[in-house]
Amino acid sequence: MENDLLNLASLLENREGMFDLYEGIFTLQDGTKIILPSELMEHFRINKRPGLRFLDLPKLEIKEIMQILSALLKEAPADIKIICSNFGVGFQSNKIYILPDFVKTKENLKEFLLFQSKIRYISFRAIDFGGDITSEIIPVERFFEEPEIIETGIQTDGSSIVLPLISSIIDAKVQVVPDKSLKWVVDYNEQTGLGTLEIYSHLVHSDVIEKHAQIIAINDNVDSIHISQQAEQFLQKELTPIIFDHYPYVKKVHSIDVYLGTELEAWVGVPYESGRVNKEIKLLQLTQGLHSNYWKKPEGILRSAMEETIDALEKYGLSPEMCHKEVGGIEVRYSPDGTQEEIAQIEFDWKYAQSIANGAINEISAKEIIKKVFRKYNLTISFKAKPIRGVAGNGEHNHISIIADIETIDGTRTKLNLFHNYNNDSFLSRIGWGALLGILRNWYVINSFISNSIDALERLKPGFEAPISPSCSICLDEDSQFNCLAKLKELRAISPDSRNDYLFTLSAKYNPRRRDVAVGVISEIKNPISTRFEIRSPNPETNNFLSVSAIVLAMIQGIKQVKDISLADIEQLFSTRDKNTHRYFSTKENIYKMPKNERVDKFGESPLTPFQSLQQLQNKANLKFLYDSEVFSETLIDSYYQAMIQKWLLELSGEIISEIYEQLRKINKPQSIWESPKVWINWEKIDELKNNVLKSTLLLEELIGKTVGQTADENALKKISELQIIVQENYNNLLILAGKL
Numbered sequence: 198m199e200n201d202l203l204n205l206a207s208l209l210e211n212r213e214g215m216f217d218l219y220e221g222i223f224t225l226q227d228g229t230k231i232i233l234p235s236e237l238m239e240h241f242r243i244n245k246r247p248g249l250r251f252l253d254l255p256k257l258e259i260k261e262i263m264q265i266l267s268a269l270l271k272e273a274p275a276d277i278k279i280i281c282s283n284f285g286v287g288f289q290s291n292k293i294y295i296l297p298d299f300v301k302t303k304e305n306l307k308e309f310l311l312f313q314s315k316i317r318y319i320s321f322r323a324i325d326f327g328g329d330i331t332s333e334i335i336p337v338e339r340f341f342e343e344p345e346i347i348e349t350g351i352q353t354d355g356s357s358i359v360l361p362l363i364s365s366i367i368d369a370k371v372q373v374v375p376d377k378s379l380k381w382v383v384d385y386n387e388q389t390g391l392g393t394l395e396i397y398s399h400l401v402h403s404d405v406i407e408k409h410a411q412i413i414a415i416n417d418n419v420d421s422i423h424i425s426q427q428a429e430q431f432l433q434k435e436l437t438p439i440i441f442d443h444y445p446y447v448k449k450v451h452s453i454d455v456y457l458g459t460e461l462e463a464w465v466g467v468p469y470e471s472g473r474v475n476k477e478i479k480l481l482q483l484t485q486g487l488h489s490n491y492w493k494k495p496e497g498i499l500r501s502a503m504e505e506t507i508d509a510l511e512k513y514g515l516s517p518e519m520c521h522k523e524v525g526g527i528e529v530r531y532s533p534d535g536t537q538e539e540i541a542q543i544e545f546d547w548k549y550a551q552s553i554a555n556g557a558i559n560e561i562s563a564k565e566i567i568k569k570v571f572r573k574y575n576l577t578i579s580f581k582a583k584p585i586r587g588v589a590g591n592g593e594h595n596h597i598s599i600i601a602d603i604e605t606i607d608g609t610r611t612k613l614n615l616f617h618n619y620n621n622d623s624f625l626s627r628i629g630w631g632a633l634l635g636i637l638r639n640w641y642v643i644n645s646f647i648s649n650s651i652d653a654l655e656r657l658k659p660g661f662e663a664p665i666s667p668s669c670s671i672c673l674d675e676d677s678q679f680n681c682l683a684k685l686k687e688l689r690a691i692s693p694d695s696r697n698d699y700l701f702t703l704s705a706k707y708n709p710r711r712r713d714v715a716v717g718v719i720s721e722i723k724n725p726i727s728t729r730f731e732i733r734s735p736n737p738e739t740n741n742f743l744s745v746s747a748i749v750l751a752m753i754q755g756i757k758q759v760k761d762i763s764l765a766d767i768e769q770l771f772s773t774r775d776k777n778t779h780r781y782f783s784t785k786e787n788i789y790k791m792p793k794n795e796r797v798d799k800f801g802e803s804p805l806t807p808f809q810s811l812q813q814l815q816n817k818a819n820l821k822f823l824y825d826s827e828v829f830s831e832t833l834i835d836s837y838y839q840a841m842i843q844k845w846l847l848e849l850s851g852e853i854i855s856e857i858y859e860q861l862r863k864i865n866k867p868q869s870i871w872e873s874p875k876v877w878i879n880w881e882k883i884d885e886l887k888n889n890v891l892k893s894t895l896l897l898e899e900l901i902g903k904t905v906g907q908t909a910d911e912n913a914l915k916k917i918s919e920l921q922i923i924v925q926e927n928y929n930n931l932l933i934l935a936g937k938l
Contacts, residue, residue, distance in 0.1 A: 292392070294512045296381040303344035310337050310394075316383055318393040321351055321373040323400045324421040326837045327359030327844060328740035330561070331400065333373050334393065350374035350398060361839040362832065363402055363419050372401040376422065380555055382513055382562065387573070397558055399423050419833070421742035425553035427828040428746035429455055432599070435753050436615070436628075439760060440601055443627060444613065449604040453615075455749055456729070457556025458549035458596040461563055461737060462523055464579045465499065465571065466539040477540060478938060480527050481588045490526040490541065497529065497537045498574040506545065506570045513566065515559050516548035524662065525589045539576065542589065549596065553749070557741035560593070564737065582652040582736035586929075587938045590656030592663060593737045595745060596719075598729035599632070599752070617720065617728040623764045624671055624720060625728070628756050630767040633669060633730065635755020636716060636748055637782040638775065639822055640667035641801065642813045643751055646744040647734050649807050649841045651848050651921075656736055657803065659789040664715040664733045666800035669771070669783050671718045713788040743837070746828065754822040807845035808918035814838045815911075842914065846905040849921065850898065857894050857928055861887060864935045879934050886931045893924045 293313060300309045310316055319340055321333045333353050340346060355363075355371030379397040386393070400420035433453045440450055484490050495503055503520050510517040525542030532538060545563060550556035564580055571578045583590040601613040616629035625633065636643065644667075648654055657663050711717070717731035735744060759767050771783045781799045788796060804810035813819055814834055823829040864887055870877040897920045904913050932938040 292383070292385060294383055295514050296383070296394070298377070301347075301377040301381060303347045306347060307341060307344055310340070313392075315385075315390065316392040316394055318391070320384075320393050320395045321375060321398045322395055323373050323398045324557075324740070324742055325359040325400065325840075326419075326421060326740075326743070326833070327840050328421065328738070328742075329359055331358055331373065337394075347375055347396075350401070353400075355400075355402060358400065359840045360400070360402070360419055360836055361843070362836045363417075370403040371419075372403065373398045374401050378426075379422070380514065380558055384565075387569070397422060397554075419836075421557075421740055422554050424828055424833070425557065425742040425746045428749045428826065429453075429553060431826045431828055432749055432753060436599070436601075436756070439628065439756065440603070440613075440615070442760070444603075446605050446607075447603045447613075448606045448608075451602040451604065451610075453599060453601045454551045455553050455556075455745065456549040456551055456596075456598045456600050457553055457741070457745060458547070458729075459556065459560050459563070459741075460544055460546050460592070460594040460596075461560065461567075461580075462542060462544045462591040462593065463567065463737065464525065464581075464584045464591060465502075465541045465543055465576050477527060478585070478587050481525065481540070481585065484527050485524055485588050488524060490522055490528070491524045493522050495522060495541070495543075497539075498576060499529070499537070499539050499541060499543075502571045502574045502576055503543065505573075506567050509566045509570055510545070510547055510563060513562055515563060518546045518548060520545045523589070525585075542591070549598075551600075553742065553745045557745070560737075560741060580737035582650065582738055583655040586655075586932070589661040590652075590663065591737050592656070592733065593735045593739060593741075595732040595735055595741065596729050597732060597745065597748065598727075599628075600726065612726060614726050614728050616730070617725040619725060623768065625718070627759060627762075627764060627767065629728070630764070630771075631756035631759040632752035633716065633718065633755070634759060634767070634770060634782070635751040635753065635822070636730070636732075637667055637669060637780075638755065638778055639747075639751040639819075640715065641804075641810075642819050642823070643744065643747045644734065644804070645810050645813045645841075646747045646837075647732075647739050648736075648804070649810055650738065650844065651807060651853060653736050653738065654804060654807065654810065657734060662712040664713060664788075665803055666713075666715065666788050666796055668714045668781070668788060668800055669716040669718055670711040670714040671771075671783070714783075747823065750822050750826050750828060753826070806918040806921050807841065807848075808914050811838055811841050811845075843905065846901050846917070849917070850901045850905065853925075854894055854898050854901075857890065857924070860928075860932065860937065861891055864931070864937075873936065875936050876934075883931065883934050886927060886934065890924065890927045890931055893920060893927065897921065897924055 292315070296309070300306055317337055319335050319337060321335075323331045325331060331353060333351055335346075335351065350373045353371050353373050358371060360371075375396045375398045381394060381396050383392040383394050385391070399418050399422060402417050402419045432455065436453050437450045440447055440453075494500075507517045507520060521544055523542035523544050527540050529541075530538045545567065547559065547563065550559050568578055580591060599615045601615055602610070603613050604610050616625055616632065618624065618626045618629065623630070648657060657665050659665055712733075715732070715734050717733060719731055720728040732748065735741065759770075774781055778801070780801050784799065788800075791799075804812075815838070817824075817831075820829070820834065823834070824831070864876075864883065866880050866884070867873040867877050876883060897917065900913065900917050900920065904910065904917065929938065
């Protein structure tokens with residue numbers, strides 16, 4: 198180790214360069230790269246050296262590097278060695294988790310893999326329209342023999358991918374092509390210790406058409422990642438001229454990025470009695486009502502799993518911000534043999550990513566990391582939207598902002614949050630108000646990408662802290678509200694006598710942070726970059742590549758619609774009925790407590806089945822904001838629609854109907870009144886309802902059998918949807934009468 202250190206010292210002597218602590222890379226002036234292994238980065242993060250702050254000092258002079266390395270290498274694992282290669286200097290270590298961008302060429306990757314002997318496989322990963330991951334795995338030896346595949350990709354079976362109307366058994370040629378702009382990570386097998394380099398890629402469908410008597414090859418990107426990247430390119434194109442119009446001090450726009458952060462919820466240790474009906478339901482409902490498990494200190498193996506997950510998320514560059522117990526769950530219990538029994542809902546949050554694609558990839562990585570760690574502690578974990586009937590489901594709140602990297606006329610390079618009002622003469626900027634308007638006007642189309650499963654729609658019901666109508670909340674915390682008032686008082690010369698009246702007006706206009714709305718609006722006067730929208734409807738199974746792309750395209754439409762309207766008139770749009778949709782976009786009332794007819798009148802009728810949600814995609818007039826961008830074509834929309842319809846039918850037949858039959862078998866008349874007084878007294882009603890549920894479920898199963906796997910017949914699908922509503926309503930009533938809910 199000392200000789201290695203001396204060799205490195207000799208290499209670096211009298212040479213200038215910088216050390217990026219965030220990436221763990223030394224970059225010398227001549228372009229030489231030095232990769233610091235994850236073990237050392239982790240050690241440095243936990244044991245901060247005197248005088249150094251990991252977060253506050255991202256770059257160090259080269260002369261300071263040797264002091265850091267000397268301290269770190271003395272305590273490093275013995276098998277870490279410094280290796281010189283054609284592209285620079287690296288460290289041979291047990292585990293490298295994230296590949297630097299400069300390694301993503303066939304020449305450099307080959308050098309890198311030669312001295313990272315624990316990385317034995319390469320996985321090409323792509324995301325289809327169903328949100329499913331296609332993974333093609335090859336040994337690294339194949340890459341050594343065919344290094345060009347890192348650029349051209351490899352072929353896969355398109356008929357096995359969710360791409361209806363695009364790829365089929367007789368037209369299955371699909372190439373999986375790597376994308377160097379995305380995060381490449383290494384996943385390690387806990388049993389073997391060997392690593393797989395995971396490369397996120399695109400699905401490229403090859404077809405031929407006849408044009409002017411010639412056969413022409415057509416290669417189309419047909420994956421979710423590509424759609425998200427196209428949406429951001431369209432955003433850059435459309436907003437750049439608007440920025441110059443709205444901000445006269447801007448000289449150049451370097452980039453416009455969608456910042457995407459996530460709050461991910463999951464249920465831990467859920468023992469299923471049958472499907473989503475849980476034997477602990479009464480206790481779970483009680484603790485939820487009392488909030489007795491919320492933010493409670495985790496114990497034993499749950500604590501160990503949560504803490505280890507935080508460390509694992511850090512290694513993979515997600516920058517975790519917090520984790521905690523959520524509203525659901527019951528007190529931890531121990532069996533006579535000392536085994537810990539845990540039923541809890543938890544949440545993990547991590548720092549935003551600077552693109553839709555990387556933000557959605559981070560969410561995939563987080564779920565995989567959490568599953569792996571919790572399995573290690575023999576804890577089951579569910580990311581289903583509604584894993585247990587009768588209690589809160591799992592949400593996945595998306596925090597979205599649009600940040601421009603700009604250069605001002607005086608030469609200053611800075612970040613500009615396009616939602617934030619830097620003049621403090623309104624709660625949002627003109628662009629921010631327009632973006633919010635676009636989301637709410639197009640909400641029901643957007644929702645077809647967010648909530649397209651029975652599970653997802655079961656979660657969005659009153660009483661479970663989930664949004665049920667497309668309304669927004671304008672939010673200020675107390676500290677920000679004080680600063681906002683002070684600033685507005687200064688700008689508008691508000692007299693002291695009118696302060697109380699103004700405070701009332703402000704609080705009426707800008708509602709506090711709420712749980713019943715679909716879109717929260719979060720702003721902090723002290724931190725403009727954090728002004729953002731919180732989309733509260735998504736769940737862990739939402740395809741964020743598509744849903745956030747649809748949100749971004751809707752925002753662009755809204756921004757264009759208000760570019761020539763005064764701020765006062767824009768604000769007025771959020772307190773009156775919208776002329777385009779005939780809906781309101783905000784309310785001071787608790788939406789959960791509104792009578793249904795009033796809620797529907799103000800905000801529209803929320804879908805009860807996936808079919809009702811997806812019907813929005815059949816009305817071409819509603820899709821103008823998608824088609825105008827050319828990001829979504831009619832073919833892509835139709836393919837997605839068919840895929841989600843088939844998913845709905847399979848969910849009905851494979852999960853819901855099976856659960857109903859299982860529960861019907863278990864609901865029987867008790868032997869005596871004392872065995873179950875409620876069931877004994879209500880048995881005649883229960884028995885009648887049980888027979889009705891059985892008959893309608895049999896009919897539903899028959900209708901699905903004639904439709905699943907076939908091209909959608911709208912009339913047949915409508916009948917299935919209507920019957921599903923009847924079956925679910927009667928089934929829920931039956932479970933309540935039988936004491937199961």
